[in-house]
Amino acid sequence: MNETINVLISEEEVNKKIQSLGEQISKDYAGKELHLICVLKGGVFATCELAKHISVPLSIDFMSVSSYGDGFVSSGRVKIIKDLDDSIEGKDVLIVEDIIDSGNTLKYLVDLLNTRKPNSVKICTLLDKPDRRTTDVAVDYVGFQIPDKFVVGYGLDYMQKYRNLPYIGVIE
Numbered sequence: 178m179n180e181t182i183n184v185l186i187s188e189e190e191v192n193k194k195i196q197s198l199g200e201q202i203s204k205d206y207a208g209k210e211l212h213l214i215c216v217l218k219g220g221v222f223a224t225c226e227l228a229k230h231i232s233v234p235l236s237i238d239f240m241s242v243s244s245y246g247d248g249f250v251s252s253g254r255v256k257i258i259k260d261l262d263d264s265i266e267g268k269d270v271l272i273v274e275d276i277i278d279s280g281n282t283l284k285y286l287v288d289l290l291n292t293r294k295p296n297s298v299k300i301c302t303l304l305d306k307p308d309r310r311t312t313d314v315a316v317d318y319v320g321f322q323i324p325d326k327f328v329v330g331y332g333l334d335y336m337q338k339y340r341n342l343p344y345i346g347v348i349e
């Protein structure tokens with residue numbers, strides 16, 4: 178079955194926003210090196226686009242976590258599918274996500290990464306759905322706040338589909 182998808186945030190708006198986030202992050206980390214952590218799978222498009230607009234030296238590592246399975250609602254259990262390859266000890270870490278919804282995933286990740294003695298841990302998310310938050314997490318860089326709708330595109334999936342849409346859409 179094919180779902181109907183309406184555009185919520187256009188490709189141009191998304192790309193412009195990520196560019197400005199990259200410029201802000203470059204200013205904030207001037208004189209430092211940055212270690213980006215891409216949260217797979219959803220964070221992959223935002224991470225790649227953001228990295229292109231960051232001008233301080235950076236490295237990238239990948240962690241794969243999952244809590245939604247194929248549904249619209251978080252299972253509440255965050256499962257590590259793939260851990261980081263490299264140590265983050267002493268590094269300035271920036272976690273890059275596609276969305277913060279309940280907050281379960283980022284809360285779990287921040288708590289986990291903080292046990293590994295990084296110099297700092299900050300969060301950048303393309304989308305923030307504040308109405309759905311059940312766990313408090315401090316987010317440092319937000320692209321867009323969105324209403325309580327299930328969105329797809331730019332890394333976000335519904336049953337593993339639609340991640341490749343170059344815009345943010347809403348399933349109706």
Ligand SMILES: O=P(O)(O)OC[C@H]1O[C@H](OP(=O)(O)OP(=O)(O)O)[C@H](O)[C@@H]1O
Pocket residue numbers: 216217218219220242243244245246251274275276277278279280281282283334
């Ligand atoms: O704030 P939360 O309620 O935790 O929701 C946000 C998380 O859910 C999605 O990932 P998902 O677990 O579906 O895995 P995926 O990235 O592989 O699609 C999304 O990419 C975030 O990582």
Ligand code: HPA
Pocket residue numbers: 245276278326327328329333334335
């Ligand atoms: O709105 C969403 N869409 C896709 N995946 C998600 N994971 C959390 N929220 C969402």
Ligand SMILES: [Mg+2]
Pocket residue numbers: 216217218219220242
């Ligand atoms: Mg994800």
